Amino acid sequence: MQGPTQEDYERLFALYGDAVDTAYRDMPEGESGHFDLLFEQLMTLLARGSAFNATIHRDFTSAAELYKIGDPLTLKRLTDPDNRLFILSDFKDYLFLTRKLRRAG
Numbered sequence: 001m002q003g004p005t006q007e008d009y010e011r012l013f014a015l016y017g018d019a020v021d022t023a024y025r026d027m028p029e030g031e032s033g034h035f036d037l038l039f040e041q042l043m044t045l046l047a048r049g050s051a052f053n054a055t056i057h058r059d060f061t062s063a064a065e066l067y068k069i070g071d072p073l074t075l076k077r078l079t080d081p082d083n084r085l086f087i088l089s090d091f092k093d094y095l096f097l098t099r100k101l102r103r104a105g
Helices: 006-014 019-026 032-047 058-069 072-078 081-104
Strands: none
Touching (some): 006 032, 006 081, 032 058, 032 081, 058 072, 058 081, 072 081
């Protein structure tokens, strides 16, 4: 099964450096649009099938699938910039932890 790998996600987030980590603290009010493209790309990758995506917590992948098909409740929830930043930050942390666990194991 071809599709996104952990490395694909890490490369995507690397384009933004540490900006996602500090967005809640450093982002001026109303400037969260800086991460709209990253959010859209993340949702697209999470909604695709892959061996790595099969290992990701279902909350991430199911939200992405619902978002991509235009589920009204999901769209309403994920148009909120704070919710988008939360997902981006949470998923970036998830990637970091899974990388650490793979190295340790």
